[in-house]
Amino acid sequence: MAIHFRLPLLFFALWLQSGAATMYDVSVENLRASLEGPFGVNRHHLTNPSGKAAARDHIISTFRQYGLEVTVQNFTAPSASVRGNAGTNIIGVKRGKLNGTSDDKIVAVGAHYDTVSNSPGVDDDGSGMAAMLEIARVMTSSNEQNFTTIFVAFDHEENAPPARVAIGTPCETARGSDDFVCSWLLPFLRSSGGPEFQGIFMLETIMNYDPQPNVQTVPQPQFFPLVRIRILSYVMFYHPKDLICPSFIIPNISRKNVVHLP
Secondary structure (H helix, E strand, O other): OOOOOOOHHHHHHHHHHHOOOOHHHOOHHHHHHHHHOOOOOOOOOOOOHHHHHHHHHHHHHHHHHOOOEEEEEEEEOOOOOOOOOEEEEEEEEEOOOOOOOOOOEEEEEEEEOOOOOOOOOHHHHHHHHHHHHHHHHHHHOOOOOOOOEEEEEEOOOOOOOOHHHHHHOHHHOOOHHHHHHHHHHHHHHHOOOOOEEEEEEEOOOOOOOOOOOOOOOOOOHHHOHHHHHHHHHHHHHHOOHHHOOOOOOOOOOOHHHOOOOO
């Protein structure tokens, strides 16, 4: 199996965190072992709960092996949204030298370890999980990191909530990422000395890319104006200002322009 990942930009950004990590430190053997092992089988909570449990245990043990501070975040999705609605996020924190101060600039890296019911999920999202664990290995091999990095493996990401729920009550969805933000990340930031949260790199189906010119280009916003505005309304109204996307992603949009959308 050939392995193709789109990681240079991510490693450049995380290099700014650690001052040491480079693409040359990546082990293709580790990536292959992840994809042919725990992230090469179905990990759905109903069709293969043992496969999902094995992947979850692997993530926890790997985070601990790398010296991360591990939190197993159990959550319960709304009963009407997911059959077998108990979920588990796994969070690993590598604290930087500036942890606990307002000078800390926190970055998160995330991927989801669950799958749909009828797929082994090698690309979606075994590829993201394999990459995240390898990034964690590389970054924890250095003691030079000034800033804190959070690694998080999400559960129940294949259970998309209706738009009215995702936008109207984001802390009540079935998705682990929403519970992570509402129940773990915000309290963590409030108790960490007022750091700057710079955002999260979401590693989603990263083996599925085409290097030919233009095929990876995101269309201009006017192609999907309603979708864009709905996303903005969710991000800017329900998240505090330190979670708002950088201005180069959503320029010249103010809170008052989006909060009253249906």
